[in-house]
Amino acid sequence: MSNRTLIRGGLVVTAADEMHADVLVEDGRVAAIAAHNSPVSEGWTAARAIDATNKYVIPGGVDAHTHMELPFGGTFASDTFETGTRAAAWGGTTTIVDFAVQSVGRALREGLDSWYAKADGNCAVDYAFHMILSDVNEQSLKEMDLLVEEGITSFKLFMAYPGVFYSDDGQILRAMQRSAVNGGLIMMHAENGIAIDVLVEQALAEGRTDPRYHGEVRKVLLEAEATHRAIQLARVAGAPLYVVHVSAEEAVAELAAARDKGLPVFGETCPQYLFLSTDNLAEPDFEGAKYVCSTPLRPREHQAALWRGLRTNDLQVVSTDHCPFCFTGQKELGRGDFSKIPNGLPGVENRMDLLHQAVVDGHITRRRWIEIACATPARMFGLYPKKGTIAPGADADIVIYDPHAEQTLSVESHHMNVDYSAYEGRRVTGRVETVLSRGEVVIDGRTFTGRAGHGVYIPRSTCQYLDH
Numbered sequence: 001m002s003n004r005t006l007i008r009g010g011l012v013v014t015a016a017d018e019m020h021a022d023v024l025v026e027d028g029r030v031a032a033i034a035a036h037n038s039p040v041s042e043g044w045t046a047a048r049a050i051d052a053t054n055k056y057v058i059p060g061g062v063d064a065h066t067h068m069e070l071p072f073g074g075t076f077a078s079d080t081f082e083t084g085t086r087a088a089a090w091g092g093t094t095t096i097v098d099f100a101v102q103s104v105g106r107a108l109r110e111g112l113d114s115w116y117a118k119a120d121g122n123c124a125v126d127y128a129f130h131m132i133l134s135d136v137n138e139q140s141l142k143e144m145d146l147l148v149e150e151g152i153t154s155f156k157l158f159m160a161y162p163g164v165f166y167s168d169d170g171q172i173l174r175a176m177q178r179s180a181v182n183g184g185l186i187m188m189h190a191e192n193g194i195a196i197d198v199l200v201e202q203a204l205a206e207g208r209t210d211p212r213y214h215g216e217v218r219k220v221l222l223e224a225e226a227t228h229r230a231i232q233l234a235r236v237a238g239a240p241l242y243v244v245h246v247s248a249e250e251a252v253a254e255l256a257a258a259r260d261k262g263l264p265v266f267g268e269t270c271p272q273y274l275f276l277s278t279d280n281l282a283e284p285d286f287e288g289a290k291y292v293c294s295t296p297l298r299p300r301e302h303q304a305a306l307w308r309g310l311r312t313n314d315l316q317v318v319s320t321d322h323c324p325f326c327f328t329g330q331k332e333l334g335r336g337d338f339s340k341i342p343n344g345l346p347g348v349e350n351r352m353d354l355l356h357q358a359v360v361d362g363h364i365t366r367r368r369w370i371e372i373a374c375a376t377p378a379r380m381f382g383l384y385p386k387k388g389t390i391a392p393g394a395d396a397d398i399v400i401y402d403p404h405a406e407q408t409l410s411v412e413s414h415h416m417n418v419d420y421s422a423y424e425g426r427r428v429t430g431r432v433e434t435v436l437s438r439g440e441v442v443i444d445g446r447t448f449t450g451r452a453g454h455g456v457y458i459p460r461s462t463c464q465y466l467d468h
């Protein structure tokens with residue numbers, strides 16, 4: 001009884017259902033769900049009862065794309081696993097999947113071990129890892145198989161960033177062929193980095209150095225071309241493909257065309273592409289640097305295609321690509337040369353709220369909100385049904401969400417370790433009230449009641465979404 005919590009009277013929303021129900025949590029898991037005030041739940045007793053009347057009871061968010069402490073552009077992403085996972089909890093996200101990085105010339109094992117060490121004992125919520133392949137060779141291909149068995153079941157490859165993370169088409173094909181055998185899922189950063197680097201050089205030589213040129217050289221056509229190429233390579237390899245941070249309408253069209261052929265091709269977009277645009281990149285006085293990420297923000301017209309893709313399931317997941325750099329001292333590294341601005345935006349704390357606002361605005365339904373933010377990322381990356389839903393046996397990662405509360409997103413009130421908000425001053429309807437992580441209350445109103453080290457590492461099974 002002392003290990004039991006009862007959540008009464010809320011509207012339980014999962015990807016599949018909505019019902020007024022009571023939820024019994026025991027020993028960190030969902031023990032039972034029953035209709036509110038039914039004879040079954042009337043009989044339940046618990047040490048702690050949470051009144052969720054007029055609130056939603058939703059699964060904790062699963063953010064399948066974060067970069068805590070990522071070394072990038074001569075600096076490090078400013079959220080550590082401690083600060084970043086605490087901010088995630090504040091925002092109703094109870095699982096992150098971060099990217100361990102293979103350094104060029106080094107083993108996957110070495111990169112992965114250093115990510116285990118960075119996260120171990122520091123996380124406020126549960127976490128898992130993908131692996132970035134920076135150096136596809138015989139050795140790393142062999143290591144992929146071992147990692148899949150260990151619970152690292154997805155691998156990011158880059159068609160961008162020559163000299164850093166870049167893989168050529170031959171390396172990509174080999175990694176895809178390997179994944180077709182070992183069950184790993186290839187995640188693709190789809191931008192033609194070789195062509196982009198030519199345009200970067202030309203822009204800088206002509207004195208076009210402001211942040212907005214970051215968006216101009218990283219052209220829509222070069223995202224669409226790389227997306228198309230990645231899809232064809234995956235077809236040749238007979239492998240499924242997940243394209244990360246899709247931002248351009250033309251890239252969505254490539255995914256849609258592939259899916260209409262029945263190919264196992266999936267796409268993710270991020271809140272920044274749904275809510276921000278090149279208008280932000282063009283902000284004066286170098287403020288545009290706050291919005292430099294890759295793929296870049298696009299003209300506002302692209303947003304409708306992204307929302308449509310989320311509704312038609314041509315896009316399946318919204319994750320944040322959380323990769324914060326402070327304006328002062330970090331983004332500023334690129335004053336006078338946009339190519340030196342570290343790429344990435346903060347957002348791990350804002351995703352659930354922004355997507356709830358999309359429900360309020362009529363872009364997506366309430367169940368679709370949970371599907372793209374919780375259930376599908378969990379299925380895609382082998383965490384379901386432990387994560388991503390509220391069902392008997394699932395981890396009790398549960399958010400009590402007040403759909404009527406109003407809040408203003410701001411650096412003044414957020415908990416991410418970064419000196420600006422990409423959504424400064426934006427009013428949203430809805431707010432996280434209580435967060436349970438494996439049955440423990442980690443956010444209680446306006447108080448963080450969790451602790452660094454509560455979050456544990458979760459090994460993953462292979463993709464559970466291939467039948468979709």
Ligand code: URP
Pocket residue numbers: 067189245292293294295321323343344345
């Ligand atoms: O700008 C971004 N997206 N930074 C993080 C690295 C990546 O490509 O995902």
Ligand code: ZN
Pocket residue numbers: 189244245294295
């Ligand atoms: Zn990327």
Ligand code: ZN
Pocket residue numbers: 256257259260312314
């Ligand atoms: Zn379609």
Ligand code: ZN
Pocket residue numbers: 065067321323
């Ligand atoms: Zn990323």
